Amino acid sequence: MNRKETDIYDITIVGGGPAGMYAAFYSGMRAMRTKIIEAKQELGGFMRTYPEKLVWDVGGVDPIRCERLIDALERQAKTFDPTIVFGQEIADMQRSEDDIFVLTSKTGEHHYTRTILLCAGRGMTQVQKLDIEGANRYELTNLHYTVTDLSRFKDKCVLISGGGDSAVDWANEMEKWAKQVIVVHRRNEFTAHELPVAQMKAFAKVMAPYRIARLYGEGDQIETVAIEHTENGAIEKIAIDEVIVSHGYDRDFGHLLRWGLAKEDYGVSVDLRMRTNIPGIFGAGDFITYGSKVRLIAGAFQDAVLAVNSAKLYLDPAAPDMAGVSSHNARFFEKNKAIIQG
Template sequence: MQNELDLYDITIVGGGPAGLFAAFYSGMRSMKTKLIEASPYLGGKLNSYPDKMIWDVGGQPPIKAKQLARQLIEQAMTFDPTIVLNQQIQDIKRTREGYYIIQSRTGECHLTRTIVLSIGYGAKSAIKLSVKDADKYENSNLHYTVTDLKHYKGKRVLISGGGDSAVDFANALYGIAHDVMVVHRRNEFKGHERSVETLLTNRIRVKMPFAVKRLEGDQARINAVEIDQVDEKGVFLNRCEHVKVDAVIVNHGMKADIGGIRNWGLKTDDRHILVNDKLETGKEGIYAAGDSAMFGNKIHLLAGAFTDAATAVNHAKTYIKPESAMDIFISSHNPVFDEKNELIEQAAK
């Protein structure tokens, strides 16, 4: 089988921000690169909140997540890496020659010298609303994320949840939706302090500690929601209120699991791959970056994901070619960009 496979210097598993930047940076290090993504599209968790504004990428003005995803994808394509979509990795095996064969659940295999795992928190799925018939309305007006703010223009929207996503979506919909109500089962929001302050300043209707108890509707759509006050254990207190709605948005968080990776002999905790300061997993030639990697002084920002990616790629490069250890250039001094820079300058004239 090995002779039939094309050998890559580096294979990146996961097409979110860390994986995309790793694909760019490995091209900058002149590595033959492949990126494998389990979903049908690149962008990772940025696709979960496409219309949210991101402010904390250095040198980048406030930008919507979907636009940042597009730019990261464009950047990742700079050196023409091989992109493989719709393949979830099932197993990794070492060959006698010291290479790795990566096998997907669909049976395809990939041969590589090194691996960077940038899988986020693993396979993610929204925590569903545990109310009778909730699944019946998922194709109409019960949503677990917001993909288009204009869809809610002039509508009465109820948001269930109290974390960052719930608070951010409520603020984003203020002034677009006719009415926004946030229902949260706790006495305090878990969202970022500044976002919560904005929500309260906007005078968005808030019901705490309340939870959705019942959905009212026909076979097609939800028309109203019954909410009820809950105690500290989440038990309904039968102090119900009836709220007419045009749409329900549920933001109860995400379930994630790194799953089969636990069987690969890597050190892990509940949601992470444990690495050292070189992003090494303990398996020769296998690294982790982004949300999937955990180490001391971890920075849980997009900026940190980019740093992780570059660090992992640099050490993968020196693993393959130890004499290249000092051959690390920033883009402004890297001759690989000379031709590209010239084309950009000519286009600007």
């Protein structure tokens, strides 16, 4: 396998979601030659599924539309000009005799790197669709699995099915747009965070435990939804304008889990320094799990910093434990001058 020294990167980040983008920025602060490999044709990862949603819980950032947060993270990720490769899903990983990892994509390209940072998030996600006969005929009209334009729901009766964070967040987003919001959940208890659930219950009509049993409509428009009580089987029919189904996603990590990585029920296992059981391979974001794991975007940033620091020390045990803060980091001297003078 022919390769040049210039083909070898210090760190290759697999996945371009929030963890991967911040890791690319921080590895630049550590003067590491960096590559990002993203299976899709754009950065953003799972955040791309809810571009209109307001994000409140990133430190020091005012409530911001997710698409704007993605744009900001992408600009930050490119600060030190990492190589970014799109449309390549990693199919194989080997380690050469000189301790260089060789990543091979499904398209046949080879990527050479001294360390690997896995930021695969939720993997190649596939939405869990409504398993009801004939539901697919409404997908081009008023049956939705994600929301890209909130104004569509202005002054309408909107039924949302689901009990997780996304379903509850969409319900809360609808408060200032929809005429009525009805939330249907198959269990009594919601799995979303407590505060958003309380906010939702303050204005929405919550029907639990119920599930969508049947859709009725003329042509390709749903007009009525039949919901079934999951305990006693009672059926109610509700006239609606729009239906949003938020039942989660099937996760597919492709070949990544065939490398011999230790894993638990929810993610690949890492230690508190984001090291996997394979030396030279690290993890960050939703792809990993450890005892104090925080599944927030803010938590992904923390993971990324710890993982990059560990990768740097793996390459150079004499290196400082972390990069200097940005105000003292030599890599920012010229950039700061340009900003101040501009």
